[in-house]
Amino acid sequence: MSASNEMRLAFSARSENEAFARITVAAFVSQLDPTMEELNDLKTVVSEAVTNAIIHGYDSDPAGMVTIEASIVGDTVSLVIKDSGNGIEDLELARQPLFTSKPELERSGMGFTIMENFMDGFEVISEPGNGTSIAMTKRIESKKALFN
Amino acid sequence: MSLQVELEHYRDVLIVRLKGELDHHTADIVRFKMEEAILRGNSAHVILSLKDLLFMDSSGLGVILGRYKQLKARDGKMVVCDVNPGVYRLFELSGLFKILPIHENERSALTSLEVVS
Ligand SMILES: Nc1ncnc2c1ncn2[C@@H]1O[C@H](COP(=O)(O)OP(=O)(O)OP(=O)(O)O)[C@@H](O)[C@H]1O
Ligand SMILES: [Mg+2]
Numbered sequence: 001m002s003a004s005n006e007m008r009l010a011f012s013a014r015s016e017n018e019a020f021a022r023i024t025v026a027a028f029v030s031q032l033d034p035t036m037e038e039l040n041d042l043k044t045v046v047s048e049a050v051t052n053a054i055i056h057g058y059d060s061d062p063a064g065m066v067t068i069e070a071s072i073v074g075d076t077v078s079l080v081i082k083d084s085g086n087g088i089e090d091l092e093l094a095r096q097p098l099f100t101s102k103p104e105l106e107r108s109g110m111g112f113t114i115m116e117n118f119m120d121g122f123e124v125i126s127e128p129g130n131g132t133s134i135a136m137t138k139r140i141e142s143k144k145a146l147f148n
Numbered sequence: 149m150s151l152q153v154e155l156e157h158y159r160d161v162l163i164v165r166l167k168g169e170l171d172h173h174t175a176d177i178v179r180f181k182m183e184e185a186i187l188r189g190n191s192a193h194v195i196l197s198l199k200d201l202l203f204m205d206s207s208g209l210g211v212i213l214g215r216y217k218q219l220k221a222r223d224g225k226m227v228v229c230d231v232n233p234g235v236y237r238l239f240e241l242s243g244l245f246k247i248l249p250i251h252e253n254e255r256s257a258l259t260s261l262e263v264v265s
Contacts, residue, residue, distance in 0.1 A: 019169060047172075106179070110238075110241070113242075
């Protein structure tokens with residue numbers, strides 16, 4: 001395996017699409033033969049980033065579009081999850097565990113902490129008024145490797 | 149994929165069995181069903197039974213924390229049982245185990261609450 005394998009997904013900012021997004025990414029990554037735990041990690045971070053785009057990026061306005069770009073190079077998965085919504089004023093504050101700007105919606109403020117913990121690489125690019133882009137990578141050890 | 153919420157009243161305990169996937173889309177159902185069941189059944193305590201909860205993200209943490217606060221305001225307790233590894237990691241990472249005692253199964257969870265009350 002050398003050249004990269006890529007896929008791109010764009011969908012409306014509707015909560016119904018959260019399950020669709022994480023299942024689609026999981027199906028794409030399944031070619032690397034990930035463990036149940038790796039697959040669960042990936043589904044969780046996709047769910048976190050997509051939910052953030054919908055709730056915070058677009059204030060739940062379904063006219064907004066969320067995009068996911070996924071690529072596989074060797075045994076590493078890269079994900080870029082993007083919205084062109086509100087953006088983040090104070091990134092350092094936003095990334096702190098338990099910080100949420102929407103406590104009235106029963107958010108726990110754990111989304112970014114979960115993404116950082118479940119992935120190997122994690123980066124946020126955001127500009128107020130210009131949207132947010134989350135880039136993440138994870139190396140898949142794969143079940144096969146466990147047997148060799 | 150969606151979520152089913154099964155509710156059972158046992159004495160002053162409400163047993164909540166969550167089956168399926170708990171995310172932002174399905175969290176509202178859990179919130180409303182639990183809120184109503186706690187008030188209507190006048191339940192003191194809640195057991196969250198999570199054997200068939202196949203997926204959960206931070207939206208699940210939020211709704212669980214919300215119900216914990218609701219119960220605590222009425223001097224009630226919340227415990228969890230039958231937690232699978234994926235959900236366990238989220239509870240651990242968020243520090244939820246510091247406030248929610250965890251049990252092997254519904255029976256031991258019930259026992260723990262009856263000793264308390
Ligand atoms: N895509 C985004 N667009 C605008 N703001 C964002 C975006 N993602 C995150 N934020 C900001 O960063 C904060 C922290 O995000 P994080 O996901 O950690 O917590 P949360 O979404 O508030 O709660 P939880 O994820 O636990 O439900 C949010 O409250 C919000 O203010
Ligand atoms: Mg979030």
